[in-house]
Structure formats: structure tokens, C-alpha cells
Amino acid sequence: MLHPHRLWLPAALSLTLVGWGANQFASLLALYRQDYGFSELAVTGMLGIYVAGLVPALLLGGPFSDAAGRKRIALWAIALSVVASAAMLFGTLSPLPLYAGRLLAGVATGMAMAATTSWIKELSQPPWEEHAQIGAGARRAALFSAGGFWLGPVAAGLLANWAPAPETLPYLVHIALCIPMVLIALRLPETRARGERVGLRARLVAPSGAHPRFRRVIAPAAPWAFGSGTIGFAVVPALLTNLGDARLLYTTAAVALTLGAGVLIQPLARRVDDPGSARAILTALGTSVAGLVLALVAGLALNPWLALLASTVLGAGYGLMLVSGLLETQRLAPPAELGALTGYYYTLAYIGFLAPTVIAFFAQWFPTLSLVIVALLLCLASVASVALNSRKHLPVAALSA
Template sequence: MSHAKKQWLPAALSLMMVGWGANQFVSLLVIYRNAHGFSEVMVTSMLGIYVAGLVPALLLGGRYSDRAGRKGATILAVGLSMAASAAMMGSVFGAAPLFVGRLLAGTATGLAMAAATSWVKELSQSPWDTTSVAGSGARRASLLTSGGFWLGPVVGGLLAASAPGPEILPYAVHMVLCIPLLAVVARLPETRPRQSPQVPFPEVAAGRAPGRKRFWLVVAPAAPWVFAAGTIGFAVIPAVIPGLGDARLGYATAAVAITLGCSVLIQPLARRLDSVLSARSLITGVGVVLAGLCLLLVAIVFPNPALGLIAAAVLGSGNGLLMVGGLLEIQRSARAHELGALTGYFYTLAYVGFLAPTVAALVGQWVDALWIIAGITVLCVASLCIVVLNSRKYLPHALEQVDAKAGSRA
């Protein structure tokens, strides 16, 4: 394999290490509660401040990388992830360092997902990679992002459970692994030259933004189901399946493993489902999520834990299909000047899905779980209808023909 074909890998590993750093906190929550007596409100607030850093970084980081370049934004994201780990090593001094660390981790994650995802896509095509097939960038970025989110809590939990210094060692290992990665990333080529903020992009000046129109009509309605599918699979299902009793903890562990495992395993299939003639990959993804919700309804009506785990597998598959499918749609239809921004918007909408367990728990104080899932299912049907109706609008190949005609008249 030539050196050129490998240039996407360090950029993708940046996504993995930032995701690792963001999620290792989850495996240490029990330690923080037991060793420091942190209340549930304080722990929830630490999760919330992560989002406070994540969303602005997603919305602004992609636009920044469109103007200033992918490499600098990615290096900054990895550096912030290391700073987050360093801050959270100070938990022995109280909660304040954890709040700082979580805010930095959220900022790093948002910046990496917007900028590094775009960088991986660009490094996976000519002239940096002349052998990869169309859609490789989306698949690579999604797979490494998912891998990082999975590795963080797994490695962090193993280190915390079996090694000395459980509040320090997991973060130290993460920082040590990031150092050589930064050295390699710094030598990668920049794919997006710096743009002057005073000079508008040619496409913007011409008043053409069809890629954005397809994004809002096709990608945006499907995006919230990316993480809604995952969180329902591993957080809601163990809570709503009746009759588990003392087995609920073990059942929840199995649901997490099945949901996340299916999400990763299904992703290579997503690229094969993709089509330049329609939004087939997104339609399939939302359809799979809908099937998972219907299975969950049956598992609740006829209390069946095994069927609940099957529903978790289907929902996890929907998560993986939608993550890859959404990135494929964006990377195919977005022009270079808007790739980072639209990637950031996609992940921002996807993170809305993380609210699903919170909403379900809140509404569950007054409404039976069956009706909550039924309501979510109706919303999924509505999203699927919107994607299907707009599936063939503003297709990338049609946009290229419009641009070619405009160029011939110029």
C-alpha cells in the first residue's frame, strides 16, 4: 500500500482518539459517585456541560475549517481532548476540574466531528488517494468515530477496575496515545486552502446553494434518528421491558453491547446501499429504525426480553446505517466551501436524538411507556415520509449538469 493511500488514516484516528477521550468519563461515573459523593444532579450537570461545548463547536467548527483549513482545526481538536483529560485528572481536588474537562471534551468532539470528518473525506479521494471507491471517506470517518466512542468507556472501565490510580490512569493513557498521533497528523497535507474572509466563495456569490437545500429536505429529517436509535436501544429498552427484576442490570449491559456492536458491524453495508439517484441509504436507515421501534412495541405489549434485545440489534443497525448514509449524502452533494459546515449541522441534529431517553423518562411520569414508544414511532413514520417525498430532489449529478451548462454559457 502506497504512502498516499494511508494519509486518511491518521486523520481518522484523530476522530477515534477524540471520541475515546469524550466517552471514557462514562465508565468512571460510579467511582466519582462513590469516592466523592457527587449527587445525581451534579453528574447530570457534567453531562450537560459537555453538550454546551459540543453544539457551538459543531456549528462553528465546520465553518471555521471551510475557511481556515482542516489540519489546524483537527490538531486543535486533539489538543483540546488532551487538555480535557489533563483537567479531569484533577478530580481529587473536587468537581470543578471535571466540569472544565467535560466542557473541553465537548468542544474537542464537536470540532473533530465537523472538521476531521471532512478532512478524512478529502484525503480519501484524488489526488491524495487515487484507489479508494466513492463513499470511502464517509465509511472510514463513521467507523473510526464509532470505534472511539466504544473504546473510551471500555478501556477506561478496564483500567479503572484493574489498575492503580483509577481516577488518573485512564486519562493519562489517553494523553500518551495522543502525543505520537499529533506528530503524524502535523505532517499530513492540507486539503482546504485558507480562504480570505473578505472574499465570498464563487458559489455563494452566484447565489447557488442547492447542496444546502438537499440537506434540509433530505438529510435533516433523518439526522435525529442517528443517535435516537442508539440511545433507545441501550438506554430506553432496558427501562421499559417489563418483568426483568434483578436481571435488569445484566440485561442493560447486553443491550449496550448488542446496540453498539450492530452499529459498527452494519456500517460497511451502508455504502453498498447508497445511490446517487435517490436517498436510498437514508430511507433504508430510517426504515430500519422504524422496524426496531415496532419490535419494541411488541416486546412491551407481550413482555418478551429476547424480542427487546432483537429490537436493540435492529435499532443499532439503524444507527450505523444512518450515520454512514447521512455523511455520504453530505459529502456527495456539498461543495467544498460548505462541507465542514453541513457536517457540523448534521451531527448537531443527530445529537438531538440523545434527548430521547431524557424525554421518555420525563414524560414517563405521567404516560405509560407503551404510549411513549408509540408516539416516537409516529414521529419516525413522519420523518420517513419526508425523506421519501424529497429523495430525488436536488440530486448531486443534476447539480453538476446545471454547473456545466452555466460554465459553458460563461
């Protein structure tokens, strides 16, 4: 029987499993390249098609949940995550099931990040939880989503390396975990009463997205959530040209440290959060700046231990930014626009996923270290924008706190 004060937990676990399904593919890239002969272009395309499903689902999943209810969209997200893994079971026969699975995984993740995050927030406040701390929903959603993004590739990597049937077992484990979660989530309450729901057409555009605080504080900082994380595990190892045969193992360590730090640091974001300023966001951005500086020094010195430290600090910046940006967003959003504005925030945050691709593209003409310097300057510009507006355009609730 579900504990009346822990109704948010199954919803949060469902978000973890969707994130698990989204990222498990990352640890299997080498398997498809080496054992099944998929080209680099094919594998890159599988990564890219995920974003093609993700962004529309982020922008539409929130408004759909505002109009139709959180629970319905959250359940569809888990179900689509199962279908995505089921499709990828047949990836060794042809690349097409992998493309289809990755597309569906993107759709599932976008729906969950917009709708399930809003569901967790509402289950973490009265009447569903009488004594929850302010901001508990944002902290829980960020922690459990980041946990899924970390657990997925770690579990898939371990199974692919040391268990039988590496091309199918990781997907089967994910499916086996998701199916009972669907049954549990069916028993959870819907938090959007029918009288509160507004027609979808009226909710496709959230007026709060034009709020000056969203544009001048949240938007400039949001891409550094996933931007810091992806630079930490995809760009920093590439700065080291002296790894030799240890590169694959080193990159795996960088992934684990970056995403692990992103999970472990998140409780700190809640402690430094201040409704009257952007202190938490500035802390997150400052951490990312420190990580980029460490990355530059590590690249110049070709020091692998310092580079791992840089990855860890960048991961901490990712975790802090994920929580602090979500706290700001949820304070700003009126209840009828919570899903839509959450979708806007995550869309901006996922822009950061493009950072390694952009750096790799320009690295054809410029040294990678020079491009990291450009990233550092852009991050400092974000710090300046947020600092100038830190105490401006506060929502009414923050002003009265």
C-alpha cells in the same frame, strides 16, 4: 513513514481518539455516584455541559476549517481532548474539574466531527488518493468516529472494573494514546489550499444548508442517527422492570450491542447508497422503525433477550444513518462549504441525543411504552418525508452520474 495512499488513516484514528475521550466518562458515572457521593443532579449536569460545548463547536468548527484549513482545527481537537482528560484526572477532588473536562470534551468532539470528518473526506480523493471509491471518505469518517464512541466506554469500563486506580487510569490511557497521534497528524498534508480558503465571516453561513434536499431529506432523518443509538442503550433497558440486581450488567450489555452493531453495519450503508435516490437513508430509517417495534414488543412481554435484539437493531439503524446521511451531505456540499455543512449535519444528528432525556421527562406523566410509540410515529413521519423527496432536488453531480 506514512504510506501515500493511506494518509487518511492517521486522520481517521485521531477522530477515533477524540470520540474515545468523549464517551469514556459514560462508564465511570457509577464510580462517581457510589464511591465519591456525587449527586444524580451533578452527574446529569456533567452530561449536559458536554452538549453545551459540542453544539457551538460543530457549528463553528466546520466554517473555521473552511477558512483556516482542516489540519489546524483537527490538531486543536486532539489537543483539547487531551486537556479534557487531564482535567478529569482531578475529578475525585471536586466536581469542577469534571465539569471543565466534559465541556472541553464537547468542544473537541464538535471540532473533530466537523473539521476532521471533512479532512478525511478530502484525503480520500485525488490528489491524495487516486483510486479511492466514491463516498470512501464519508464511510471511513463514520466508521472511525463510531468506533471511538464504542471503544471509549468499553475501555474505560474494563479499566475501572479490573485495573488499579479506576478514577485516573482510564484518562491516563487516553492521554497516552493521543500524544503520539498529535505527532503523527502533524506530518499529514493540509487539504485546503490557501487559494481555496474563504474568509470566516463569509463561511459562517453555508448557503447549501438551505438546499431543498438538505431540508427535506437529510434534516428529517439526521436526528435518528444518535436518536436510535441512545434509545437502544438508554431507553430499551428501562422498559424492563424485572431485571433486579442484573440491571447494571444488562445495561452494559445493551451499550456494547447497540454501539457495536452501529460500527459493524456501516459497510452495508455504502453498498446500498444510491446517488440518484435516498435509498440508504430509507434503509437506515426502516431499520430504526424495526428496532422500535421490537422494543415495544419486548417491553410488553418483559423479555430481556428480545430487548437486547431491539437494542442491536436500533444500533444498526444508528450506524446506517450516520454513514448514509454523511454521504448525502458530502455530495451536496461544494468544497468551500464542506466543513460548514458537515457541522450542520452533525448538529442535527446530535439532537437525537436528547431523546432519552425527553422520554425520561415525559415518563413522569405517561408510561414509557406510550412514549416509545410516539417515537415510532415520529420515525415513520421521517420515513414519509424522505420517501416523498427521495429522487427530488438531487445535486448536479448525482444527476450526471
